[in-house]
Amino acid sequence: MEHFTLSYTTTPRLQEGHLPRLCGVVASGNLEVLVEPLDAADLCLIEVNTSAPGFRVIWEALLSDFVERNQVGGVQISINDAGATPAVVGLRLDQALDAYRSGL
Amino acid sequence: MNQSSENPVMWDALSRNSTARLERGAAFARGREVATEDITRLLEAVIEPGDRVCIEGNNQKQADFLSRSLLKTDPSRVRDLHLLQSVLALPEHLDIIERGQVSRIDFSFSGPQAGRLAALVEQGRITIGAIHTYLELFSRYFIDLTPRVALIAAQAADREGNLYTGPNTEDTPAIVEATAFKSGIVIAQVNEVVDKLPRVDIPADWVSYFVKAPTPHHIEPLFTRDPAHITEIQILMAMIAIKGLYAEYGITRLNHGIGFDTAAIELLLPTYAAELGLKGKICTHWALNPHPTLIPAIEAGFVKSVHSFGSEVGMERYISARPDIFFVGNDGSMRSNRAFSQAAGHYACDLFIGSTLQIDLEGNSSTATKGRISGFGGAPNMGSDARGRRHASPAWLRAGREGSRNRAMPRGRKLVAQIVETNREQMQPAFVERLDAWELAESAGMELPPVMIYGDDITHIITEEGISNLLLCETAEEREQAIRGVAGYTAVGMGRDRRMVENLRDRGIVRYPEDLGINKRDANRDLLAARNIKDLVHASGGLYSPPRQFRNW
Numbered sequence: 136m137e138h139f140t141l142s143y144t145t146t147p148r149l150q151e152g153h154l155p156r157l158c159g160v161v162a163s164g165n166l167e168v169l170v171e172p173l174d175a176a177d178l179c180l181i182e183v184n185t186s187a188p189g190f191r192v193i194w195e196a197l198l199s200d201f202v203e204r205n206q207v208g209g210v211q212i213s214i215n216d217a218g219a220t221p222a223v224v225g226l227r228l229d230q231a232l233d234a235y236r237s238g239l
Numbered sequence: 240m241n242q243s244s245e246n247p248v249m250w251d252a253l254s255r256n257s258t259a260r261l262e263r264g265a266a267f268a269r270g271r272e273v274a275t276e277d278i279t280r281l282l283e284a285v286i287e288p289g290d291r292v293c294i295e296g297n298n299q300k301q302a303d304f305l306s307r308s309l310l311k312t313d314p315s316r317v318r319d320l321h322l323l324q325s326v327l328a329l330p331e332h333l334d335i336i337e338r339g340q341v342s343r344i345d346f347s348f349s350g351p352q353a354g355r356l357a358a359l360v361e362q363g364r365i366t367i368g369a370i371h372t373y374l375e376l377f378s379r380y381f382i383d384l385t386p387r388v389a390l391i392a393a394q395a396a397d398r399e400g401n402l403y404t405g406p407n408t409e410d411t412p413a414i415v416e417a418t419a420f421k422s423g424i425v426i427a428q429v430n431e432v433v434d435k436l437p438r439v440d441i442p443a444d445w446v447s448y449f450v451k452a453p454t455p456h457h458i459e460p461l462f463t464r465d466p467a468h469i470t471e472i473q474i475l476m477a478m479i480a481i482k483g484l485y486a487e488y489g490i491t492r493l494n495h496g497i498g499f500d501t502a503a504i505e506l507l508l509p510t511y512a513a514e515l516g517l518k519g520k521i522c523t524h525w526a527l528n529p530h531p532t533l534i535p536a537i538e539a540g541f542v543k544s545v546h547s548f549g550s551e552v553g554m555e556r557y558i559s560a561r562p563d564i565f566f567v568g569n570d571g572s573m574r575s576n577r578a579f580s581q582a583a584g585h586y587a588c589d590l591f592i593g594s595t596l597q598i599d600l601e602g603n604s605s606t607a608t609k610g611r612i613s614g615f616g617g618a619p620n621m622g623s624d625a626r627g628r629r630h631a632s633p634a635w636l637r638a639g640r641e642g643s644r645n646r647a648m649p650r651g652r653k654l655v656a657q658i659v660e661t662n663r664e665q666m667q668p669a670f671v672e673r674l675d676a677w678e679l680a681e682s683a684g685m686e687l688p689p690v691m692i693y694g695d696d697i698t699h700i701i702t703e704e705g706i707s708n709l710l711l712c713e714t715a716e717e718r719e720q721a722i723r724g725v726a727g728y729t730a731v732g733m734g735r736d737r738r739m740v741e742n743l744r745d746r747g748i749v750r751y752p753e754d755l756g757i758n759k760r761d762a763n764r765d766l767l768a769a770r771n772i773k774d775l776v777h778a779s780g781g782l783y784s785p786p787r788q789f790r791n792w
Contacts (some may be wrong), residue, residue: 221728
């Protein structure tokens with residue numbers, strides 16, 4: 136297991152009142168992504184729990200691209216990963232954020 | 240001076256030798272029929288030291304009984320063989336080498352035996368002549384590697400020795416034609432001996448002997464992919480392929496490689512592609528084995544014709560019931576032919592798309608890894624520009640225009656796409672600076688790194704990140720960035736020049752899902768026209784009968 140938290144400063148969130156959203160399942164090669172509101176409106180906090188240690192560089196590259204692309208302020212994202220490939224992680228993050236944004 | 244009386248030129252040495260072999264063999268045969276228990280002695284009688292022996296075996300049908308029987312022969316009599324084989328698939332194929340009866344081997348593919356073969360080569364126990372593509376190997380059967388003895392597999396023989404090879408005809412016609420018409424010995428193992436065959440695939444006078452095998456020849460259901468294992472990433476890549484490549488070029492004639500990536504495309508035709516209005520506009524004519532995952536597209540009316548290299552276990556009744564689609568004899572069963580289908584895939588298809596293990600910065604792709612000599616099979620012929628092609632089609636012409644680099648003479652070109660997830664399981668990157676093929680070539684003393692598809696033949700690379708059109712790249716540097724630009728979070732992908740990739744994106748050379756109007760969220764298993772094997776059975780109206788290992792109900 137490896138655990139770390141990354142924090143990004145972003146464009147502040149525009150709307151309030153989002154509900155937490157959960158996407159995916161913790162199964163081999165898959166992951167669970169929880170997106171929920173955060174008090175600090177210009178912060179994106181991402182907590183990673185992964186069963187596959189040693190890939191922090193890749194996580195950081197992927198997550199900073201994700202934050203830059205989406206500019207999501209005021210959210211906390213929790214990832215429980217069971218060895219998903221970056222492709223699956225990227226897809227799941229997009230799905231979770233999409234569900235979060237559409238679920239005011 | 241009468242030269243011939245002193246040193247007579249003999250023009251029929253091969254047939255004289257063949258007659259002598261048949262005379263020796265006669266002791267163990269009644270006419271052409273050999274009793275099961277006599278086969279080892281017959282092989283000892285007709286095979287001579289140093290013979291080129293072709294053992295029929297592809298990745299589907301195997302002359303497995305004859306292979307096992309060859310293993311029982313006396314190594315002091317049957318020795319120094321030069322084996323010719325499409326595929327080294329069975330343990331027996333390597334056992335005969337380990338017994339010291341083989342000095343040389345020429346083959347095409349060694350899939351499951353790749354590791355053992357590499358070890359034997361390193362120990363110096365076998366010399367590899369060359370590793371070929373299927374078409375190359377068949378071609379050499381007619382030029383400089385003509386078999387003296389061919390050990391083949393058929394479904395049935397009649398009492399005369401006519402053979403029925405049925406749906407899995409595969410390599411048999413090519414092997415038998417080369418052997419029989421150069422005075423060679425053809426020995427067929429058959430599953431049954433019958434009074435009347437459904438049809439004659441190989442006439443008796445091309446056959447020297449036939450023997451009933453104690454068990455039916457092995458056939459591997461190699462092309463069956465259970466839709467239950469198709470991932471959302473594969474669905475996303477299939478959407479990119481359909482919208483960014485198939486629809487873009489209007490590809491009607493094509494070949495799909497083996498694997499889940501292309502199975503996903505097949506299963507998206509009746510859903511995603513139909514919604515895009517592509518029915519009748521793409522994927523109508525195929526060089527393809529009868530993939531069960533193509534059933535929904537056939538039933539939806541997408542597909543007009545399929546010619547096959549071999550058959551697929553469980554598809555027999557479905558194929559028989561769809562003779563307008565498949566190539567079916569008067570008896571109602573399919574006839575496949577690997578040589579013709581390979582030629583068809585090379586010359587008559589506008590697109591090949593397949594998966595690979597590694598792609599380098601020039602776009603060279605390879606499935607070779609160190610310690611495994613796996614060979615090529617058919618992909619290099621499917622996945623290369625047919626430079627002898629002269630007939631035009633819109634897709635071929637457009638690809639030719641895009642890659643023309645201002646050449647004055649108009650010319651078409653084949654579309655060759657590789658479809659890969661950027662990282663495989665265990666985070667093995669699909670994109671690398673240097674192919675493992677280089678190391679393998681060094682360790683096995685090969686003349687060339689075994690490259691499956693050369694970079695200059697590849698036109699498109701599809702990953703979950705997007706699609707790159709290498710035809711449109713102006714320079715080698717652009718090409719490299721176009722590859723890096725879809726290489727995801729591999730070291731190669733992270734090493735991209737972001738500004739250059741953005742420039743390529745502006746010019747439509749690199750396209751991401753959003754550039755194609757694809758919403759990644761739609762990459763959902765609900766898009767699959769069949770979500771499991773049972774759905775495929777339903778789609779076939781109960782005609783498809785999956786092998787036991789694919790039934791979980």
